[in-house]
Amino acid sequence: MSLSVVAPDARALRTEELGRELDRLRAEIVADRGPGDARYIHHVIAVQRGCEAVGRCALAVSVFPPAWVAGTALLALAKTLENMELGHNILHGQWDWLGDPAIHSTTWEWDFVTPADAWKRTHNHLHHTYTNVVGRDRDLGYTIVRMAADQPWRPVHLLQPLYTALLAPVFEWGIAVYDLEADAVPSGRKSLRSLLGDATALLRKAARQSAKDYVLFPFLAGPSALPCLLGNLTANGVRNVWAHTVIFCGHFPADVRTFTYTEEQIEGESRGEWYLRQIQGSANIEGGPLLHVLTGNLSHQIEHHLFPDLPSNRYAQLAPRVREICARYGLPYVTGPLWRQYASMWGRVLRHALP
């Protein structure tokens, strides 16, 4: 029996039961966290830093083509791990329970142009609270892409297949500009002063990031300067395209629901209702363990949205149980291989380009 066809009272009861069941699942994992999880995150950090160091060394002698290929591949891998499995998850507070100031949401800074603080606000707060709520979740199309029928259509959306494609290789810059929330200034939700403050912080970070990848390392590479610069550009580009792919596949395949904002429904929603919205507003990607690590376990987007603060290495273990719960409650559990989710996401970009 699907939740949408039962009578309202029974539905509310079922929703609360769903909430309690998911709360118990969460408590179970929290109680079970231990040395194995700590080892996991320490390993990922060691592998990431190792790949980055070796990759940078290889790019220092990248006039030699095999060194260019190996260096670029390792650097792209390092940057992907750094953003997805480390940065995103640590900034969610998933590892705060370790009590280790070196792996903590308040001290972590990532290799991405947008400063961690700005991102925590737009992502952890706005996106995770108002997942797929039209007009509230700015991640629903990142303010420029129309992803739902109830978002107003404007002629500029005719071009959205083009600019969505162009956004992918420079995704980190798109996110950085988006995190400034300049669109919130005219509406009064953000002051001009705080916009200027955020812009200064962004410029400072972006300058350091760009100097590292596009000036200092190529300069140190001497005769390999040009291939090193190209290697760094390629690694950042590959990481950006990959991040764009994973993130767009997490919320925009065709079967993912969007929601309309009403004060009493969204602000007053119970824990069960909130869980329900997270399940319906997210989509998973099927694949092997390597795919999961490379996506920062965002291939388990549904589990991540239900439990954004549980360590990412636990999502694979949670997935079959969440899926079973969804089946029992007649809830959709949108999942599929990467190619299908990707095609489906593009279908949606194309469809909503038109009124």
Added chain:
Amino acid sequence: MVRSFRAPRCLPWASAMNRLTTPLTVDDYLGQLDPLWSARHPAGRVRSVRREGPGAATLTIRPGRGWSGHRAGQYLPIGVEIDGVHHWRTYSITSPPDDSDVSLTVKARPDGRVSPHLVHRTPPGTVLRLGPAQGEFTLPEPLPARVLFVTAGSGITPVMGLLRTLARRHRTAPDAVLLHSAPTPDECLFQGELGLMAAEFAWLKLRLTLTRSDGRLTPKRIAGACPDWRDRYAWVCGPDGLLDAAERQWAAAGLRERLRLERFRLMPAQPTGEGAVGGRVRFARSGVETDAAADTTLLAAGEAAGVPMPYGCRRGLCFGCLVPLVEGRVRDLRTGELRDMQNEMIQTCVNGAAGPLALDL
């Protein structure tokens, strides 16, 4: 105030290299090879663990690059990894500042999690995270001519750091009286060393009180054992009862500024069942205090009391409301889970008070 989460320190030679590793630092890479090479997240390695009578031990720690030294009488926050989780506690440093190693003397509390681990289950070679040394229970410069130390139980530990430092000065050390109390001779930390010091150094007078047979150190006893206490600068460390009595005694004599107290911030024992208790919440930096009901979030309690609280989603998701817990215990209102780690960052939007507590805000 104790803060274990602090901004990274940057050594001049490393700042150019750090441009290449931004947003990380060179330290973060060195720390992968050996945690002691990290200056950003200071660590130390235990070199030896020496028994100090039943249930106590002295840990000698070789600090790594990040160590910025200490003054005698200060205490040190250390992060001890147990089952993958770092637990942060503070202990008085008992070694003089010019030693290359740092020593801490730890007494195992029967109901504790960290102190028994340090005393009984910490082999040499263990790596501990180190915070910066803190505290004002230190010796002034220039030294006063006459000093008095009053200690009870493990309150001797910071004073031991002071005495060992004075012993290095030997001839220029001030005239010192130590009134120490312990339940029995067996439970008197450093008894042998104190005896030797008193025998060797004419400037040190030692009076030991055994509380099991003689009763506690009271203002009357202090005055009796050290008749010129009014003329001395005093350092007092031990349980709250002793500190409160000393504070009254010195204040009544109009000599409060001659007295330095060191309060060990022991966690008050709280019921751990479902019957949440709420409690008095102190905002340590703003000085505001308020009562929080058991089912009220600390965020709501703080806002009601007019404290500007950091906040985000108000649902426990975004970690925008993290604040360090200075002391006391909180309860996760979603799960009932209790937390009492000193300096731990807690989410005020989903935690309530489980007894009196203080937040660094």
